[in-house]
Amino acid sequence: MNDFAKLYSPISPSAGLDKMKRYEKFADEVAELIRTGVLAPGEKVPSVRHAGRTYGVSLSTVFQAYYLLESRGLIQARPRSGYYVREHAKKPLHELTTTHYPVDVSDVGVSELVFSVLKSLKDADTVPFGSAFPHPNLYPLARLARSLAQSAREMSGQAIMADMTEGNPDLRRQIALRYMVSGVMLPVEELVITNGAMEALNLCLQTVTRPGDLVAIEAPAFYATLQVLERLQLKAVEIPVHPREGIELDVLADCLAKLPIKACWFMSSLQNPLGATMTETKKQDLYALVEQYQTPLIEDDVYAELYFGKQPPRPIKSHDRNGLVMHCGSFSKSLAPGYRVGWVAGGRFSEQISRLKLMTTISPSVPAQAAIADYLQHGGYDRHLRKLRHALEMQQGTMLASAARHFPTSTRVTRPSGGYFLWFEFPEKVDSLKLLQLALAQGISLAPGPIFSATQRFRNCARLNHGHPWDSRSEKAMEILGRILKSF
């Protein structure tokens, strides 16, 4: 019995309860083995006949699964020989480790740089490696439009008024239900519906801080985090992030003990830009830490649904017994870009957050809320999510392989278990702001390292987006980037 046989357990009879087809499930299990390295690049996958016999599934199930895996770019058929794990990850770039800098309290002054970079990324004709969003065609826009039409037609004038203060009740119920399924029991009243997660995060931070306060954030951090801190005149304490395991807890513990930190703002799963997801135990330990110091934690979890594994990562919120965690989510990355519907489960701060929202934007668009509620009930959200995750996983593999082909061999890269970003650490001599300029001149965008740091570190790093369909232009762009990188 080889590794494959040892690790792959036959499908349980209860599987039929799920709407997922048997062959999809089988394909997912094999994909997991590939992703985790149990089935190495170049290794032969068990023959259709062999797999069918060993695991008690029909030959057609195995065949369909392999066909699916081939279409997802994970395996390839060799004539008269069978299926093999694709070669592209055979000589991968080395994986990144934590970048340590001395931790310090710093004013944030990165907003101008971020805006100038974002402005340069706007041109629709560039290869969008610098983009913050996946390709819009990955989303069920036509189906959403139907939900929008349907719910707008049925909406009463009274409901429009009521939903402005309370949020759409169906939407809140659906969100609470999804929390329940992922192991978080949440009273519907704790949920505040917002204009995307960005508003939720802003409201949370304003609720628990005053100008001049210290906030612990990640290094590297999502650049909008830095802009919000700058805008609210807050000081950043940058905690290093391990590219696979997230926040370095000992550094955080040290900072919480020594500094008057008023709030933490972390992404516990699929952190932007590194893609790190903390283990369950680590999340528990992090919660224990903030509980010990009674430090409010803003958990930015907008990529939660984009995991590649079998189990959704649980949020830190699931350990929260004191209402200390404000868990922010959104449909912008998982379902409905542009609808601008997000939320926060605000714990003990919910009432204050809700009031602050009434004073600033009053409410997110009521028809948009109703449309998403309708879609969640009738649209097939989980089916869509599986397709989305598959597409992103496949494209990640393709970009990793392409980078291995073209980038300098000393380049290091992350291996996120979800999302649509890769973070590259290039050789020391590379200046990523310069790199961006040179790349833009060739019609390629990227997100340079310094915009992810309050202190403009990560000079030789960049975030690349693989959420767009891969084509010959993308491959060519990677080749050009590789050439520019080698010129430094």
Added chain:
Amino acid sequence: MNDFAKLYSPISPSAGLDKMKRYEKFADEVAELIRTGVLAPGEKVPSVRHAGRTYGVSLSTVFQAYYLLESRGLIQARPRSGYYVREHAKKPLHELTTTHYPVDVSDVGVSELVFSVLKSLKDADTVPFGSAFPHPNLYPLARLARSLAQSAREMSGQAIMADMTEGNPDLRRQIALRYMVSGVMLPVEELVITNGAMEALNLCLQTVTRPGDLVAIEAPAFYATLQVLERLQLKAVEIPVHPREGIELDVLADCLAKLPIKACWFMSSLQNPLGATMTETKKQDLYALVEQYQTPLIEDDVYAELYFGKQPPRPIKSHDRNGLVMHCGSFSKSLAPGYRVGWVAGGRFSEQISRLKLMTTISPSVPAQAAIADYLQHGGYDRHLRKLRHALEMQQGTMLASAARHFPTSTRVTRPSGGYFLWFEFPEKVDSLKLLQLALAQGISLAPGPIFSATQRFRNCARLNHGHPWDSRSEKAMEILGRILKSF
């Protein structure tokens, strides 16, 4: 030739160019004469035959116009005698004059009171005199739902992404076009689309102030203005407002000369709660003042479309030669409650406002923007607005008449030329917070005076909403309010 004949000029031949029907136009002219008092309550309206002959319109046009005016409650038929201006305004309550208080710089601490009052107004079963919105059925919700369905179906993924940063281009063009028609030439680039006017106002104020700064506002002012000042730790300089003519300019001039005022936030037309609309000349003078001191002016113009007269009031923005005026508008009161689409023509501050928006909510809902753009192009906005204004004007007359029947005779009241609010000044002994409690116990809401003041003045005042269909319950509610008022 009586007053009516002197003042009413025959319809010009170009009238047919407008989509408004001839009889509607004729009815509007007569309504104007009634509103301005040229035709007094109880006075006989010229006979159908006489009017037709004098003004060169067909008898059927006059007849249809009178029928419309009757249905709008402005005139009534007496058997065998003809039409008369309705009696109800015969012994009207006296009109309010400016309430002067010593002007002072004050911290704002009214938010808790406002929230507790707003909470008490939530019960859907109360007679909603305290509401901030007209009845939702006054809006073309079904037609808007069609626009929503249509535009969502047609929207490309690329457009969804682009509209998040730039705003929907059709919507911006349509808004700029409406400015042009009302005499303001505006480059489309100056427009920032926001989550309703509330977000626009917040962004403007944050753009031009820092905590501790002084801001000139109106007394009484819209309570949300006060909440925003409180939230941003700004100090209020309350300028008295004349109930018909708006801001007292001499007081403002004095304050601008003596105090380091960093911004003005005024409603130049149909001010909430008084309903005052400044004259064209006064608007010009106000602009000259802020220009002299180079004080940024935030012009909150959300009721602009709800005027009863023939001409739309022009905004102060129309005099702006220096980009000093940030003109904020919204579709929430005129077209699409709950869609949460507003805008600001931000003058020289546009770029900063737009950046601040990207950092806080990113964008209003993209499908909602597209729906409104579609409606503005194809939905018949101006026709809807005429109907809406007619309904509000009729209901204003009805509430004024009812107040004259039931409220103490020393009560004073405003006579706004638009909108859906009346502001009452009750006898000195009345405590409107107490009044609210007693009224709520009887199932009636109202907006008490003190929530409209940074210093909780206007104890014996209240704002009543007449934007809901008038029925026997409304009449009964006025009677009960009258009884409570007399008990003080």
